[in-house]
Amino acid sequence: AQKVTQAQTEISVVEKEDVTLDCVYETRDTTYYLFWYKQPPSGELVFLIRRNSFDEQNEISGRYSWNFQKSTSSFNFTITASQVVDSAVYFCALSEAGAIGANSKLTFGKGITLSVRP
Amino acid sequence: EPEVTQTPSHQVTQMGQEVILRCVPISNHLYFYWYRQILGQKVEFLVSFYNNEISEKSEIFDDQFSVERPDGSNFTLKIRSTKLEDSAMYFCASTASGVLVGELFFGEGSRLTVL
Numbered sequence: 001a002q003k004v005t006q007a008q009t010e011i012s013v014v015e016k017e018d019v020t021l022d023c024v025y026e027t028r029d030t031t032y033y034l035f036w037y038k039q040p041p042s043g044e045l046v047f048l049i050r051r052n053s054f055d056e057q058n059e060i061s062g063r064y065s066w067n068f069q070k071s072t073s074s075f076n077f078t079i080t081a082s083q084v085v086d087s088a089v090y091f092c093a094l095s096e097a098g099a100i101g102a103n104s105k106l107t108f109g110k111g112i113t114l115s116v117r118p
Numbered sequence: 119e120p121e122v123t124q125t126p127s128h129q130v131t132q133m134g135q136e137v138i139l140r141c142v143p144i145s146n147h148l149y150f151y152w153y154r155q156i157l158g159q160k161v162e163f164l165v166s167f168y169n170n171e172i173s174e175k176s177e178i179f180d181d182q183f184s185v186e187r188p189d190g191s192n193f194t195l196k197i198r199s200t201k202l203e204d205s206a207m208y209f210c211a212s213t214a215s216g217v218l219v220g221e222l223f224f225g226e227g228s229r230l231t232v233l
Contacts, residue, residue, distance in 0.1 A: 105166060106163060
């Protein structure tokens, strides 16, 4: 069975600090996909990134960066120079490959509530 | 920008009542989903729907739940006889054929409160 663990539940930082959100996953699949979603106070879920299990190259997008370590089954997310608008709940998720077409059953972690204070 | 829309945003109902949550997926999308999030907990997969039939469902999605695409635009989740533990935020999502797996477009959610 697939499992996603986000051990941190709440993180509070001061604006401009860097913050790393941890994600550890379990799966028996050799091919799988990992994701991060953001849930701002308005409630919707916003897709941030998708990574497949064959691509361990780290990715940077503006102030966001992701570190995928297959050896430790981790997919951590770092926000550099955090801003108040980054305050949200962040979910890590896992999906098996081999899904038919675009059929996507995601297994989510419990989420990390990030509060960025001015 | 196209978006998934859900109605109602919040519904309060009595235990045992039937509830229908409505979703309008993005127009050219073919795969539809319902997820739920009990307050303060993780988001859980309920069901996926493609080509007018359920393609996968979770253990949560028991006989009290059903989904339907009654016309070319709406995608509904019906709970026949609500229980207290059905209180949650319900998210509809959709994605298109050819879109990368997992890159779902979620609606803003419908909060269901069962009293």
